[in-house]
Structures are given as structure tokens and as C-alpha cells.
Amino acid sequence: MDFNFTSDLVGFWNLFVVVIVAVSVIGCGVFLWVQGSAKFKPGEVTGHVWDETLEEYSNPLPNWWRWMFYITVVFAIVYLALYPGLGNNRGMFGWTMRGQYDEEMKAAEAKYGPIFNKFLQQDVMTVAADPEAREMGQRLFVTYCAQCHGSDAGGGPGFPNLKDNDWLWGGTPEKIKETITNGRMGVMTPKGTKPDMDAEQVKDVVAYVRSLSGLSHDSARAQRGAELYPQACAACHGPDAKGNPEAGYPNLTDKVWLYGSREETMIETVTKGRQNQMPAFGEFLGPAKVHLLTAYVWGLGGGVKPAPAAPQQAEAAPAAATSGEAAPAEQK
Amino acid sequence: MNQPAEKNNAAAPAEEVVTLYKSRKKIHPRSVTGRFANWRWVFVWLTQLIYYGLPWIPWDDRQAFLLDIVNRKFYIFGLVLWPQDVFFLAIILIISAYSLFLFTAVAGRLWCGYTCPQTVYTEIFMWIEKMIEGERPARIKLDQAPMDARKFRLRALKYGSWALFAWWTGFTLVGYFTPIRELWTEFWTWNLGPWETFWIFFYGFMTFLFAGIMREQVCLYMCPYARFQSVMFDPDTLVITYDVERGEPRGARRKGVDPKSVGKGDCIDCGICVQVCPTGIDIRNGLQYECIGCAACIDGCDEVMDKMGYPRGLIRYTTEHAMERHWGKKEILRHVVRPRIIVYTLILLAIVSGLIWGIANKPDLRVNVIRDRGVLAREVEGGLVENIYRLQVMNVSEQPHRYRITVSGLDGIQLEGEPVLEVEPATTKSFSYAVRVPPEAAPKGSHTIYFDVKAEGNEKIAVHEKATFLMP
Numbered sequence: 111m112d113f114n115f116t117s118d119l120v121g122f123w124n125l126f127v128v129v130i131v132a133v134s135v136i137g138c139g140v141f142l143w144v145q146g147s148a149k150f151k152p153g154e155v156t157g158h159v160w161d162e163t164l165e166e167y168s169n170p171l172p173n174w175w176r177w178m179f180y181i182t183v184v185f186a187i188v189y190l191a192l193y194p195g196l197g198n199n200r201g202m203f204g205w206t207m208r209g210q211y212d213e214e215m216k217a218a219e220a221k222y223g224p225i226f227n228k229f230l231q232q233d234v235m236t237v238a239a240d241p242e243a244r245e246m247g248q249r250l251f252v253t254y255c256a257q258c259h260g261s262d263a264g265g266g267p268g269f270p271n272l273k274d275n276d277w278l279w280g281g282t283p284e285k286i287k288e289t290i291t292n293g294r295m296g297v298m299t300p301k302g303t304k305p306d307m308d309a310e311q312v313k314d315v316v317a318y319v320r321s322l323s324g325l326s327h328d329s330a331r332a333q334r335g336a337e338l339y340p341q342a343c344a345a346c347h348g349p350d351a352k353g354n355p356e357a358g359y360p361n362l363t364d365k366v367w368l369y370g371s372r373e374e375t376m377i378e379t380v381t382k383g384r385q386n387q388m389p390a391f392g393e394f395l396g397p398a399k400v401h402l403l404t405a406y407v408w409g410l411g412g413g414v415k416p417a418p419a420a421p422q423q424a425e426a427a428p429a430a431a432t433s434g435e436a437a438p439a440e441q442k
Numbered sequence: 443m444n445q446p447a448e449k450n451n452a453a454a455p456a457e458e459v460v461t462l463y464k465s466r467k468k469i470h471p472r473s474v475t476g477r478f479a480n481w482r483w484v485f486v487w488l489t490q491l492i493y494y495g496l497p498w499i500p501w502d503d504r505q506a507f508l509l510d511i512v513n514r515k516f517y518i519f520g521l522v523l524w525p526q527d528v529f530f531l532a533i534i535l536i537i538s539a540y541s542l543f544l545f546t547a548v549a550g551r552l553w554c555g556y557t558c559p560q561t562v563y564t565e566i567f568m569w570i571e572k573m574i575e576g577e578r579p580a581r582i583k584l585d586q587a588p589m590d591a592r593k594f595r596l597r598a599l600k601y602g603s604w605a606l607f608a609w610w611t612g613f614t615l616v617g618y619f620t621p622i623r624e625l626w627t628e629f630w631t632w633n634l635g636p637w638e639t640f641w642i643f644f645y646g647f648m649t650f651l652f653a654g655i656m657r658e659q660v661c662l663y664m665c666p667y668a669r670f671q672s673v674m675f676d677p678d679t680l681v682i683t684y685d686v687e688r689g690e691p692r693g694a695r696r697k698g699v700d701p702k703s704v705g706k707g708d709c710i711d712c713g714i715c716v717q718v719c720p721t722g723i724d725i726r727n728g729l730q731y732e733c734i735g736c737a738a739c740i741d742g743c744d745e746v747m748d749k750m751g752y753p754r755g756l757i758r759y760t761t762e763h764a765m766e767r768h769w770g771k772k773e774i775l776r777h778v779v780r781p782r783i784i785v786y787t788l789i790l791l792a793i794v795s796g797l798i799w800g801i802a803n804k805p806d807l808r809v810n811v812i813r814d815r816g817v818l819a820r821e822v823e824g825g826l827v828e829n830i831y832r833l834q835v836m837n838v839s840e841q842p843h844r845y846r847i848t849v850s851g852l853d854g855i856q857l858e859g860e861p862v863l864e865v866e867p868a869t870t871k872s873f874s875y876a877v878r879v880p881p882e883a884a885p886k887g888s889h890t891i892y893f894d895v896k897a898e899g900n901e902k903i904a905v906h907e908k909a910t911f912l913m914p
Contacts, residue, residue, distance in 0.1 A: 149459045170464040172663055252832075252872075257816040262859075262874035266817030368823055381875045 121198070128197040130188065139183045146176065209422075226398035229405070234283035238409030239403065247406025250399055254391065263410050267369055268386060275411045276366040280355040281414035287404040291392030296358050300383035304342035309381070315342055316376045322351050322363045324372055452823070468585065471568065472578040472717040475742025478555075485556040486565055494610070497617040509619050515868060521801065522868060524838055528809060533797045540793065543785040546671055548778055549680040549759065551735030554580055561736065562661050563611075563653035564720065567604055574600045578717060589891040604654045605646075612646030658721040661734055667863060668731055678777040679764040682727045682737055684715075684757045684763070692726075697750060709750050715739035715757060806839040809895045812908040819914045826878040828858075829911050833873045835895065844898040847875070851891030852911060853883040862898070879911065886913050 138440040150168050158166040192202040216297025226246075237243045249360070252261050258269040265271035270278060278296065279289050281406075301307045307315070311334075320327040340349065353361035360368065369375050369384065392400055397406045474914045499506040501519055507516040516523035523530060545552045546793055554561060575581050575596055577590045587593055607647035616638050619627055628634050634642070652660050675681070689709035695701065701708055709726070716724045718738040723730050743757040764774050814830040822828045837843050844864050858876035865871050877891065892913045 148462050150462070168462075170460055170462055171493065172659060174462045174659070175663060176463045253619045257815065260814050260817040260820075261875075262814075262830050262876055263831045264817070264820065264822075264828070264830060266820045365823065366679050370882055371665060 122279040124197040128199075131196055133185060135186045135190070139180070140180050142176065162425060175204075209289060223398070226396075227400060230398050230401050234287070234401070234405045234408055235415075237405035238413070243402060243405060244409060247409075249364045250395075250403050251406055253401070254395065263407065266425070271366070271369060272407050273412055274366060275412035275414070276361065276364055277412070277414065278353075278360055278368075279358045281408070281412055282416040283404055283408050284416060285355075286407050286413070287400060289388060290395075290400050290403055290407075291389030291390065292387040294358060294386075295386065296386035296388075298346075298379065298384040301380060303345045304338065307338065307342060309339055312380050314338055316373065316380055317342075317377065319351070319362050320371075320373070323365055323371075346409070452794040466659065467722070469720065469722040470581045470585075471720045471738070472714070473568070473572055474718045474738045474744070474745075476744055478737035479741050482561075482736065484564060486562050489557055489559075489562055490566075492616050497614060505621050505623075507618065508621065509564050509681060511619055519811050521804075522838065522840060523810075524836065526836075527804070530797065530800065533793060533800070537793050537797065540786060540790045542667075543674055544783065545672040547676065547679055547782055547786060550675065550682070551671060551733070554661070555735035555737060555807040558734075559663070560652060561734065563649055564727045566607065566669040567653040568720075570603050570607065571600055574603065601654075604650055608650035608654070609642070610646075611649045612644070614643040615645045616641050626791050648741050658732075661721060662732055668734075672731065674779075676782065677766075678774075680759045680761055680774070681729055682725060682733060682735055682757065683711075683729065683741060683760050683765060684739075685755070685760075686726075689726070689756050701752075701876055708747070708750075708756050710750060711745065713745055714742040714746055718742040756854055787828065804838070805898065805905070806837075806903045807843070807845070807895065807905050808836040808838055809893065809905040809907045810834040810836075810894050811907050813910060813912075819912045820877065821914070825881055827881055827913055828876050828878045831875050831877060831893075831909060833875060833893065833895070834870060835863065835865050836870045837867060837875065838904070840867045842866050843900075843903065845895050846898055848894045848896075849877050852879050852889060852892065854880045855883070855891060855911075877911065879913070881913075884911075 133370075139334070150169070152170075154168045156166045156168055184256075190196045190199075190202065192203050193205050195201070221299050229240070229243050230438040232240075237247075250394065251259075251263065254261070259265050260269075261274055263272040270276075271425075275281065277285070279285055279294055299305075301314075304311075313336050314331045314335035317327040317331035318333075318339055320333075321329070321332040338363070339351070346357070347353050350360075353359045360366075365371075367375075369379055379435070392402075478492045491790045494829075495527075496507045501517070504517060506517070506519050510517065514525050516527075536743040542553055564822075571581070575584055583591060584596065588781070593594050613625070613629065614622070616622075618639075621640055625634075625638065628638070629642075630664060657813075685708075687707075689707040691706055692709035694710055695704055695706060696714075713724065716722075716739075717743070719725070720736060720738065721732040721734060721774055723732045725733065737759070740757050740759070742756045747756055761774055761777070763769065763777065771778075810833070812832045812834065814832065820828050835845060842864065845863055847857060847863070849855050855912075856878050858878060859874070863871070863873055889911045891909050893905075893907045893909055895905045895907070
């Protein structure tokens with residue numbers, strides 16, 4: 111259709127492919143044509159011998175078979191005109207793998223979209239209570255989240271447990287949706303805000319932090335660590351070490367440890383720092399699936415009820431859900 | 443009339459030069475009656491009653507025989523096959539292949555002559571043709587006649603009847619994959635899905651084309667079996683043979699004349715054996731790859747022998763050795779039992795018993811244990827080590843079941859989560875489970891543990907499945 115000579119035919123390897131394909135197809139046609147008028151004596155042997163005595167005789171093939179051969183040649187020419195195959199030529203249909211993928215995705219979206227979208231109208235807690243939505247949410251979770259958080263959502267070293275009520279970035283529906291949509295970056299700088307700490311001081315700080323959550327520790331070290339803590343850690347984890355979910359700083363006084371509670375692990379964490387990333391799924395999954403996943407994760411048991419502090423705003427929950435939905439749309 | 447066109451072909455002078463392609467000579471086989479023709483009709487009825495009847499048989503609230511590809515369940519009477527049972531299909535194919543080897547080694551192309559769909563449908567289509575257009579001479583005449591009202595009427599009737607029959611064949615085929623009663627209403631209310639429509643008409647068209655139009659061309663040029671069956675033959679294989687010694691020199695003579703007195707053999711050269719041959723060969727030229735073993739020539743020749751008052755069997759089922767060594771029936775039968783036949787039979791018996799054993803012992807429950815790969819092992823409160831598994835529980839039976847799950851294999855091993863689960867009949871469900879082990883139970887590395895899934899109330903339905911537990 112839009113055959114562009116300069117871009118479609120130029121280039122050695124392109125021409126190489128074009129010539130091989132064209133010569134093969136036309137060659138087959140010419141060969142058939144020549145064979146059609148070739149003559150031989152019936153009962154003549156071709157000279158091919160197998161297994162000592164098995165010889166091939168020249169026996170004529172029925173004409174209809176020859177026409178089938180011609181049909182294959184015509185098929186090849188038609189195919190190469192319509193579809194890519196002749197070097198860079200895109201074919202009249204402009205077919206591409208990518209295009210077919212997009213088309214199939216569009217068809218799937220048209221078919222399954224309404225099933226997902228109907229939950230978009232409901233707030234997260236209603237969806238979380240719906241058994242059908244939970245089942246769909248679980249399937250989505252196993253597909254998109256289980257690789258890191260485990261199929262039971264229990265997490266693993268470096269990947270948070272989603273079933274408990276400890277939330278690095280907050281466990282309300284809005285916060286969970288925000289996390290899934292935009293992803294999160296968790297950063298612990300090496301040696302916190304006191305980069306001049308030596309190895310012994312690091313051990314002291316670790317001992318102090320261990321004491322906060324009731325882990326075994328050397329109390330002399332812990333005492334020294336308590337003095338270092340305000341300079342080294344308090345800026346992020348807070349003077350009371352309860353963390354700050356607004357910025358994703360973990361609570362150091364509970365029993366939940368993202369990288370494990372062994373002393374060596376904690377020393378490594380403080381010495382080298384940590385970098386952690388949750389990828390953004392908003393664009394990839396679309397608002398409806400994110401909504402279902404939010405409800406599923408929220409409903410796993412550790413979810414925090416949204417905004418109970420404002421009783422006069424009884425209608426706040428649906429409003430919050432609406433603003434949450436709008437967020438991915440605004441991004442586009 | 444006694445000089446059919448086919449004969450010229452065989453006697454072509456060696457100097458003749460031909461092209462690599464030849465146009466088809468239409469064959470008008472003359473119909474035969476006799477022992478072997480009766481056998482063929484028995485097999486036509488048998489195979490077609492099964493083919494057209496099977497999908498209509500009900501079973502409980504479903505079709506007795508249904509290959510439900512969409513839901514990946516094959517229903518065969520009381521048996522439900524899942525994709526996991528696909529090896530049964532492989533075994534059935536192996537059994538078919540060995541049966542073919544066995545039958546071929548014993549008596550040549552029995553499959554081709556009596557039960558091959560190409561033969562069976564050609565037989566049916568030729569019967570329709572004979573009913574409408576008449577016997578061989580009438581058909582030859584009709585073919586040569588110019589198109590007029592009568593010819594047009596006969597042709598329309600013939601092709602119409604063929605098309606109707608072919609459509610029924612295609613419809614039945616789809617009825618094996620879609621419930622046939624629903625398909626029937628769907629068809630008449632014009633509600634067929636695109637694939638159903640395609641397969642009904644595609645299979646119908648192919649039946650029409652192969653059985654009505656192509657006929658012997660399929661056997662001669664398309665069928666691979668025609669090409670390799672020769673390797674299954676040996677000198678003790680029963681084949682259809684013309685008794686040259688008894689028949690030659692052939693020639694016409696009056697009825698009741700003793701052939702020896704005129705210096706001739708028993709063959710009166712009537713050409714019946716050539717006229718009745720559906721592949722258009724002359725069996726008197728010896729065994730040829732075109733011969734599908736239908737025995738029409740035997741029936742035709744026997745009839746002529748009876749009329750002439752000669753003994754039957756100028757053309758008969760016999761073996762190469764029997765011809766050479768003048769064996770009787772007894773010796774032929776004695777040579778049926780030979781190493782090749784014994785080996786084929788033993789292998790066939792072994793595989794058939796294997797299939798029966800396999801189907802009889804088909805489990806009612808299947809369990810796949812899939813360890814979470816992303817999360818290798820995690821530490822939980824109390825210092826326990828936890829691994830996560832997904833159990834895919836397939837209730838292969840047609841009743842709902844409650845299953846109880848236990849784990850074993852390491853000291854202090856325990857299962858977290860609801861140990862009882864319910865699965866509806868013929869469904870698969872997935873469940874996540876955490877398994878916890880005290881850190882001192884095993885050294886670092888991977889360890890084998892076992893999941894036991896047992897149906898409540900029926901201890902026989904149980905699966906003992908191996909899994910791996912990782913210690914960090």
C-alpha cells in the first residue's frame with residue numbers, strides 16, 4: 111500500500127532476504143512449468159536406490175496434484191503481498207506482532223474490563239467484604255505481587271509482610287492504593303545521619319535499637335548507643351524510634367524486621383544502609399485492578415480503617431475513594 | 443466392452459513417452475455381492491452406527507461421549523479424562539498402531555479393505571450413486587452423454603444426496619466436541635458459533651470431496667499407509683492373489699467346455715475383476731501397491747467361476763509361500779503363528795493390559811505442590827523458619843470432597859492455615875500454605891518434606907506429594 115522504495119528496499123541484508131525469497135518462490139513456479147512439459151519413458155528408473163534393491167520408478171503424478179503445487183506458489187505471492195516476509199516490506203495489511211498484541215489486549219479489556227470496573231464504583235472496604243472481589247483480588251495478587259510478597263502475602267527478607275498491621279507507608283486504603291499505583295522508594299543511608307560512626311559505635315547503636323524491641327543485647331553497649339541515637343537515627347526514625355509512615359521510616363520498637371532481626375543483619379543495615387523499591391503498578395494495571403488489589407491487601411487483616419477521627423464527615427469514605435481513583439487518571 | 447481402457451494402460455509399449463503428470467481416468471467400479479462384500483457392509487454398519495449414534499447417548503445429565511476441549515475435560519461414559527491423562531491418548535494411539543501392524547502382517551490391508559473411513563464412506567457414496575445413476579454401464583453412458591434435463595436432474599440428485607450425507611457427517615463430528623442436542627437446536631435456529639460452523643462445513647466438504655470425488659486418488663496419492671505397508675508384509679502374509687498357474691493361459695470359451703481340452707487355464711478373461719476394482723488395477727498383474735485389499739475381485743471372480751462350473755478361488759486370499767509351495771489351508775494357518783506375529787501380539791497384549799490397569803487405577807485426586815520461588819525462606823516470630831507453598835488441588839472425581847492436609851518429614855514441622863479444604867466435583871482450586879519448622883530441626887540447605895492430602899470419609903482418595911523445604 112504505502113510502499114516506500116527508499117526505506118523498504120535499501121540495505122544489503124534486506125535485499126539479500128528479498129532476493130532469496132523471490133528467487134525461491136518464482137523458482138518453484140518455473141520448475142513446475144518446466145516439469146510440466148518434461149517427457150520420460152514409463153517404467154524408467156530414476157537411479158535412486160535404497161536398501162540394496164529398492165528402486166524408484168518414474169510414475170506420473172495426477173494433474174490435480176500439480177495444480178496444488180501452483181496454488182502454493184500463488185499462496186506464497188499473495189501472502190508476501192499482504193503480510194511482512196519480503197525483507198523490510200511491511201505488507202499491505204501492515205500487520206505487526208505488537209499490533210496484534212495491542213488488539214488482543216483491547217479485546218480482552220473490552221471483555222473483562224466491565225467485570226473489574228464494576229468494583230471501581232464501590233469503596234475499598236465494601237470491595238474487601240465481597241467474596242467474589244476477594245477471589246479476583248487473590249488471583250491478581252498471585253499474578254502480580256506474589257513474586258516478591260509471597261503467594262500468602264507474608265513477605266520475605268526485604269519484602270514487607272502484608273498480613274500484619276505494621277505498615278511502612280501507612281495501611282489505610284488510600285495509602286495502600288498510593289503504594290501500588292506509584293510504587294515506593296525506601297532508603298536508609300549508611301550510618302544514618304552520623305556518617306563518622308566507627309564499627310564499634312555502629313554496634314552500640316544496634317544494641318540500643320535491639321533493646322527498644324526487647325531483643326537480646328549488651329546493656330553497656332545499649333547505654334552508649336542511646337547517646338548516639340539522637341544524632342544518628344532520630345532525624346528519620348523519630349526520637350521515640352516509632353518511625354514515620356509518611357516517609358516510610360520503619361518503627362524500630364516493634365517486633366517486625368524487614369531484613370531480619372539477627373544482630374549481624376542489623377549491623378549490616380546500619381553500616382551499609384538499605385535501598386528498597388516497590389515498583390509502580392498504576393499505569394500497567396489500570397485503576398480497576400489496582401482498586402481490587404488494594405481491597406484484597408487491605409482485607410488481609412492488617413489494614414487500617416480510614417479517617418475515624420472525623421465523625422462529622424460520615425460521607426468521607428466514598429469521597430476518599432473517588433479522589434483515589436482520580437489520581438491515576440490525572441497522571442495521564 | 444471387454445476391452446476396458448485400463449487394459450491399454452498395462453499393455454503400453456515401452457517406447458511410449460509420457461509427461462510427469464497424467465490426467466485422471468475416471469473409474470466406474472461395478473458393484474459386487476458375495477462373502478467379502480457382505481463383510482464390508484457389516485463393518486460399514488458397525489463403524490457408522492457407532493460414529494453417528496455415540497454422541498446421542500445420554501449419561502447422567504450429560505452426553506456419554508464428549509470431548510469438551512473448552513473446559514479441557516474428556517467424558518467417556520463414567521470416565522472423565524483431564525489434560526493430565528493425555529498419556530492415555532498416546533497409549534491408545536500405540537495400540538492402534540500395533541493392531542495395524544498385527545492385522546497387516548497376518549492378512550494384509552484388512553484395515554484398508556473393510557474399516558478405513560475412506561473405504562467406508564466411498565462404499566456409502568457409491569451405493570448412493572448406484573441408486574441414482576444405475577450400474578456401471580449406465581454410469582459410463584451418463585458420463586459421456588451431453589448435459590440435458592435428465593442428466594442434470596440425476597446429477598443434482600446425486601450431489602444433493604451426497605451433500606446431505608456429508609453434512610450429517612460433519613455435524614456428527616462437531617457433536618463429539620459440543621453437546622450434540624444443543625448443537626442440533628443451534629443449527630436450526632442459526633445460532634452456531636464460528637468454529638462450529640467452520641468444522642461442520644469443512645469436515646462435511648472433505649467427506650464429500652474424498653468419498654464422492656477423489657475416491658481412489660486418496661489411496662493412491664495421499665495415503666501414507668499405502669506406501670509403507672509393504673514393510674509389514676512377508677511371504678506368509680495373506681494377500682489377494684490371482685492363481686497364475688491355474689488361470690493361464692486365459693481366454694474366452696463356451697460354458698461347460700473343459701479348459702484343458704482347448705489348451706487354456708481357468709481364467710475366461712471376462713474382465714470382471716478389473717471392472718469391480720475400486721482402484722482400477724488388474725489383480726492378474728500381481729500384487730500392486732494400489733491394491734487396498736477389498737476383495738471385490740474375489741467376489742466377482744467367484745461368481746463367474748460358479749457360473750462356469752469351475753471351482754472357486756481363482757483369485758483368493760493366499761500367501762506368497764502357499765502359491766510357490768502349493769500349500770493348502772492347513773499349512774497357511776500353521777504359518778500364521780510366526781515370530782513377528784507373536785511379538786506383535788505380546789506387545790499389544792502388554793499395552794492393552796497397561797491401559798486397562800491405568801484407567802482402573804486412575805486417581806480421584808491430584809495435587810501439585812508449588813513452592814514460592816520469590817521468597818526462599820523467612821523467619822517468623824519465635825524464630826521459626828517458614829516456607830510458602832501453593833497447593834493446586836484437583837478433584838478429578840464427580841463428587842464434592844473435603845480434604846485434610848498434613849505435612850511430615852522434619853522434626854516439629856507444622857502447617858499454618860486451615861487444614862481442611864473443600865473442592866467441588868471436577869474442579870481445581872489453589873491454596874496457599876505456610877509450613878514452619880524450628881531452626882534446629884535441620885541444617886542449612888534443602889530438605890524433602892511430604893504433603894498428605896486425604897479425602898474425609900474415604901481414606902483411599904489420598905495423595906502423598908513430595909516437596910522441598912529450604913533452611914536459610
